[in-house]
Amino acid sequence: MLTLMTFKCLATDHQTQMAKHAPKPVLSPEISSDESSSKTTKETESDLIWKGISSSFALSLEQWDQDTPWYKRWSASVNLGYPLVETPATLPANATTGPSNQNLTASLSVKHSIIGNWFISATAYHYFDSDLQQAWNPDFTYVFGYSDWRPYTFSLLYSNYxxxxxxPESEVKHTEFSQGTWSLGWKFPITKPFIDWLSFTDDGAMGCQLDYNYTPEYFDLPSVEYKNHHQTVSLGCKYSIVGNWYVNATAFYYFDSEQKQPWNxxxxxxxxxxxxHPGTITIQYNNYSGNRWNSADRGPETGRFKDGSISISYSFKF
Structure with a gap:
């Protein structure tokens, strides 16, 4: 789901949900463009790339002693998600993956920073119309792994949506771990002269993330059964227009086109x-439905602008 220093992280599932929740590069206002230019003059691009790569997955035991106490490493957010349409989808009862939820929801997300950029997070959901909650619409989701907002760094995440x-009902598990998605990603900024060609504001900045996504087990609609080894590569970019206003997009490549479901x-x-920043409000429109490059190929009641949703969230720290 930026300039040399303006990353926060892209924040993945079986394609639709993976796009929705995977970590994505977010512009960070912590460092100004002037500071970035100054750093660039002191370090070559290759230096910055090596610095990002070599620092990835750092796990410093010294930092464990010097860092913020564990009980102060918690952050959270509350979210209200409003779909533009509310149409229940029809899939077999045993499906645990499917289209994006089309139901008014409220959610609470909690994140714990274990050490450095290693973390674990979970989200609990409330569906205002319980009759619209489908088998693949979760009561809770969870993500863990490593993600650094800095450019040229790798990330490794497991997410289950x-x-x-x-x-759960009898003989049904609380969660199917094998149906979660592992994602290995690499963040990089769009630098000069390319950013000058793409930006239409003085403050414009862009950053991207390339991901390899692997789901051990996924639901296949044509065969109405579970299959193995769903693989994609995704490229997501985020453009900061001005201040905290942005647009983003992610494209997917399927190693096996037959694995692509109508909602993927x-x-x-x-x-x-x-x-x-903690204590702030975020307002977003997102569309994770079955968008197709050729609109004639999209599934029924999916891939349209109205199949997206609007969300309002408030973040805070404990």
Whole structure:
């Protein structure tokens, strides 16, 4: 789901949900463009690339002693998600993956920074119309791994956005770990002269992330059964227009086109106002439905602008 220093992280599932929740580069207002230019003059591009790569997956035990105490490493956000349409989808009862939820929801997300950029997070959902909650619409989701907002760094995440249940029915698990997605990513900025060609504002900045995504087990609609080894590569970019206003998009390549389900997108997109600081409000529109490069190929009631949703969230620290 930037300039040399303006990353926060892209924040993945079986294609639709993966696009929705995977870490994505976000412009960071912590460092000004003047500071970035100064750093660039002191370090060559190759120096910055090596610095980002070599620092990835750092796990410093010294930092564990000097860092913020564990009980102060918690952050959270509350979210209200409003779909532009509310149309229940029809899939077999045993499906634990499917289209994006089309239901008014409220959610609470909690994140714990273990050490450095290693973290674990979880989200609990409330569906205002319980009759519209499908088998693949989760009661909770969870993500863990490593993600650094800095440019040229790698990330490694596991995310599970399937039909997880707090109180599953008999012979149904709380979660199917094998149906989560592993994502290996690399962040990089769009630098001069390319950013000058793409930007239409003085403050414009862009950053991208390339991901390899692997899901051990996925639901296949044509065969109505579960299959193995769903693989994609995705490229997501985010453009900061001015301040905290942005647009973003992600494109997907499927190693096996037959693995692509009607709800799996060729691309996703969004726009809105994002502020990573605690105590702030974020407003976004996102479309993770079955968007197709050729609109004639999209599934019924998917891939349209109205199949997206609007969300309002408030972030805070404990």
């Amino acid at each position: 399937g039909g997880n249940r707090f109180n 997108p060729d691309f996703t997109y969004g726009f809105g106002y994002f502020d990573w």
